[in-house]
Amino acid sequence: MIAAFLVALGYLAGSVPFGVLMTRWLKGVDVRSAGSGNIGATNVARVAGKKLGVLVLLLDALKGALPVLISLHWSSENWLHATVGLAAFLGHVFPIWLRFRGGKGVATALGVLAVLVPDSALAGAGVYVLLFALFRVSSIGSLAGGICAVAVAMLRERPIEYRILTALLFVLVLYTHRANIQRLLKKTERSV
Numbered sequence: 467m468i469a470a471f472l473v474a475l476g477y478l479a480g481s482v483p484f485g486v487l488m489t490r491w492l493k494g495v496d497v498r499s500a501g502s503g504n505i506g507a508t509n510v511a512r513v514a515g516k517k518l519g520v521l522v523l524l525l526d527a528l529k530g531a532l533p534v535l536i537s538l539h540w541s542s543e544n545w546l547h548a549t550v551g552l553a554a555f556l557g558h559v560f561p562i563w564l565r566f567r568g569g570k571g572v573a574t575a576l577g578v579l580a581v582l583v584p585d586s587a588l589a590g591a592g593v594y595v596l597l598f599a600l601f602r603v604s605s606i607g608s609l610a611g612g613i614c615a616v617a618v619a620m621l622r623e624r625p626i627e628y629r630i631l632t633a634l635l636f637v638l639v640l641y642t643h644r645a646n647i648q649r650l651l652k653k654t655e656r657s658v
Contacts, residue, residue: 469541469546469549472533472537472540472541472546472550473546473549473550473553474553475536475550476533476534476549476551476552476553476557477554477556477557478557479529479532479533479554479557480529480533480553480554480555480556480557480558480574481560481561481562481568482525482529482557482561483505483561483563483568484522484525484529485497485504485505485506485507485510485522485526485569486498488514488518488521488522489510489513489518492514492518493514493515493518495513497509497513497514498564500513501513502656504569504570505564505568505569506526506570506571506573507520507522507523507573508658510522511658523573524573526558526569526573526574526577527573527574527577528577529554529574529577530551530554530555530558530574530576530577530578530580531577531578531580531581532577533551534550534551534578534581534582537550544626544627545627547627547628548582548627548628548631551578551579552578552631552634552635554577554578555575555638557574558574559571559642569642570608570639570642571635571638571639571642572608572611572612572639575612575635575638576590576591578631578635579615579619579632579635582624582628582631583615583618583619583624583628583629583632585618585622586615586616586619586622586624586632587615589611589614589615589617590611590614590615590618591611592611593607593610593611593613593614594607594608595607597610597611602658603658604658605647605650605655608639608643609639609640609646609647612635613636615632615636616636619633
């Protein structure tokens with residue numbers, strides 16, 4: 467019963483569309499009909515300014531971190547912590563409130579990993595920041611940061627459930643970035 471509640475909490479927390487809510491409340495804009503149409507922090511920054519983009523990034527990370535922290539408090543089961551983190555990620559990517567059309571999940575995955583495998587999250591975020599500073603293309607930083615996060619998780623002594631989750635989140639991020647990958651290969655990817 468508690469496991470089902472925590473997984474549902476993870477999904478519902480992850481499904482809160484902060485990108486849509488913040489741009490609508492603070493700028494009077496629907497981020498889904500501007501820029502790339504994505505609800506995540508990168509498009510929010512493109513459409514409504516960098517400060518609001520950073521705020522959405524932090525909120526999207528928080529909605530991944532908080533349910534996992536709650537699961538750590540209520541259970542000692544590693545598989546449950548990982549499942550709650552996955553549910554939060556899936557909530558962001560497939561939010562019930564937006565007809566299951568959400569964001570790409572990078573910030574939410576970062577929040578999940580910051581709690582369960584903080585060294586992986588830090589390494590991935592560091593690579594993202596470095597590559598974004600060099601190229602001004604968010605997808606390059608996201609994909610390279612994901613590879614780095616997986617490598618660190620696999621090399622460090624972490625519960626197997628957390629390592630599997632890190633790899634699974636990266637596979638899902640590859641899926642959500644499939645159009646970005648095609649544009650990167652064609653050299654038509656947008657910068658911020």
